[in-house]
Amino acid sequence: MSSNTMKKKLTRGLVIYGAGFLLFFIFRLIYGCTSYPPGESGIINQLSGESASAIRNYASSKMKYAKEGQANQVITVDQKYERIADLAAATGNFTDDENKCRKTIADNKALIQHESRSGLQGKRTLNLTIGVDPERFDAMTAEIEKIGNIISKNISKIDKTNEYKDLNAKKDSLLKTRQALISLKGRGGKIEEFIQLENRILSIEEEIQQLGVRLGEYDSENEFCTIRFSLRENATAAGIPVLHRIKVALEWSISYYLLFTVLAVIGSGLVLIFIILMEKLGFMKKLIERLE
Numbered sequence: 001m002s003s004n005t006m007k008k009k010l011t012r013g014l015v016i017y018g019a020g021f022l023l024f025f026i027f028r029l030i031y032g033c034t035s036y037p038p039g040e041s042g043i044i045n046q047l048s049g050e051s052a053s054a055i056r057n058y059a060s061s062k063m064k065y066a067k068e069g070q071a072n073q074v075i076t077v078d079q080k081y082e083r084i085a086d087l088a089a090a091t092g093n094f095t096d097d098e099n100k101c102r103k104t105i106a107d108n109k110a111l112i113q114h115e116s117r118s119g120l121q122g123k124r125t126l127n128l129t130i131g132v133d134p135e136r137f138d139a140m141t142a143e144i145e146k147i148g149n150i151i152s153k154n155i156s157k158i159d160k161t162n163e164y165k166d167l168n169a170k171k172d173s174l175l176k177t178r179q180a181l182i183s184l185k186g187r188g189g190k191i192e193e194f195i196q197l198e199n200r201i202l203s204i205e206e207e208i209q210q211l212g213v214r215l216g217e218y219d220s221e222n223e224f225c226t227i228r229f230s231l232r233e234n235a236t237a238a239g240i241p242v243l244h245r246i247k248v249a250l251e252w253s254i255s256y257y258l259l260f261t262v263l264a265v266i267g268s269g270l271v272l273i274f275i276i277l278m279e280k281l282g283f284m285k286k287l288i289e290r291l292e
Contacts, residue, residue: 024257029249055113057224058082058160058217059134080160080218083134083225085141089148094124094233097148101128101231104147108132108140111224124233131224144229164218171211178204 061079091097105112105128114129132140145153181201185194216222 020260021253021257024260025249025253028252029245032245032249055129055131055226056082056217057113057131057226058164059223059225060218061134078161080164081157082160083137083157084155085137085144085225085227086152086154086156087141087144087150087227088152088230088232089150090232090234091148092234093148094126094231097231098126100147101126101144101229104140104143105130108136108143110136110140110227119233122234126231128227128229128231130227130229132227134223134225137225137227141227144227147229148231160218164215167211167215167218171208171215174204174208174211178208 058080059082061081089097110130110132112128113131114127116127118125130140141155178201181197181204184197
């Protein structure tokens with residue numbers, strides 16, 4: 001075999017090997033771009049601490065509708081609901097945008113119910129849970145959206161009317177039970193029975209107090225809608241930089257293509273050993289003769 005033929009075969013092999021690596025690289029790059037498209041930097045609104053997640057604000061609205069077949073009879077329903085806006089923003093001017101946020105809160109006469117801060121200069125994060133008057137909710141949400149570069153937004157409204165009615169019904173039931181138990185105290189009995197009765201009354205009174213606290217969240221004077229806002233520094237809306245995408249795709253391609261190469265070499269070696277053994281044992285010659 002001439003040296004020119006060897007060079008051609010070697011060149012062809014290297015080209016095929018390089019094309020395989022290029023396919024690996026392109027595949028990984030496309031996967032990264034589709035899984036994490038531009039404009040999504042992975043920022044989500046995560047309020048730290050149980051105190052933030054435990055905050056619940058409720059509001060109410062009057063709903064009027066006519067009964068079917070009775071156009072003159074209008075029924076008014078007091079709807080209780082929970083309305084939440086989850087917003088996350090990235091900014092390169094953290095201090096200025098934080099001041100804008102606090103000014104927006106003050107202008108709308110809203111209340112900061114939970115605040116958490118983390119990170120050092122250049123990588124700071126501010127998480128706020130804000131209670132705002134239901135009538136100002138839409139306007140304030142629109143103002144908050146103008147702060148920094150909004151990355152994510154989610155607004156939800158959940159009806160709580162049935163839950164409110166259930167709490168009231170449970171409270172009424174407990175009040176009746178307590179009154180019935182108190183009436184039993186006037187009757188005679190053993191000391192042990194009297195102690196058990198007192199303990200049961202105390203237990204019911206604790207349940208009534210807990211229900212009173214939960215029902216107090218629905219009072220008209222405590223009505224709020226919730227805005228959860230997360231502001232992060234230097235997490236730009238441009239998303240993941242192109243050079244970073246190329247770097248990650250290149251590292252992945254090198255690692256896995258080398259692994260693929262090693263497995264291919266090992267596999268080829270095992271096949272070659274198998275063929276040599278077959279020839280040594282005469283199986284290959286017999287197989288060729290049968291095929292002929």
